[in-house]
Amino acid sequence: MKQVQAxxxxxFAKVSDLSNLQALKERMAEPDAQAKMAEQVGEDKVSQVAQYLENVSFDRDTITFGGSPMGDICLKVVEREEPKCVKMEGQGTPIPLNLWIQVVANGEEAAAIRVTLRAELNFFIxxxxxxxxxxxxxxxxEMLSRIDYNN
Incomplete structure (x- = not known):
């Protein structure tokens, strides 16, 4: 779980509308943001994330990951349980995939974010x-914990 000061x-208002994540993608392209993040996680991770984000697009209900050998992979919101949870399902994924973003109150001006990713896989895979x-x-x-939720 990641703690945030909001x-x-x-x-929930930010993470339930996935188009808000576009701002995070744009911020990651800024040299100042990259330098600050590099201090915490290392330059190799920053360039890896920046490269990965180049092929990601957002709208209100979907996140699309392009550039995969299997084609575009999409996560689509299938349920919003205000103010606690956003549930997504994989669309065009080779295996059934679910992603949940849970938001737990931790006082009046603090919350915790938990991300759960489930895939139906056989034992060997x-x-x-x-x-x-x-x-x-x-x-x-980690990415969601870096968003400014108070603006």
Whole structure:
């Protein structure tokens, strides 16, 4: 879980409209933001994230990841449970995929974000990809924790 200094309602308002994530993508392209992030996670990670974000697009209900060998992969909002949870499902994914963004109140002006990524995998594939899937969920949570929810 990642802690943020904003109310549960403010966080939910931002994460429930996925087009708000476009601002984060644009901010990541700024040299100042990249330098600040590099201090925390290292330059190699920053360039990796920046390159990855080049092929990502957002609208209110979807995040589309382009440039995959399998074609575009899309996560579409299927449920909004205000102010607690946004549930998404994979569209065009080779396996059934779900992503949940949970927002938990932690006082009046603080909240915690938990990202859960679930994929229906057989035992052998699960052994190979469970760690990268967890890293993806953790990376999304980290990205969401860097948003300014009070503006």
């Amino acid at each position: 109310s549960q309602e403010a966080v 699960r052994q190979m990809v469970s760690k990268p899937l967890q890293q993806a969920a953790d990376g999304i949570a």
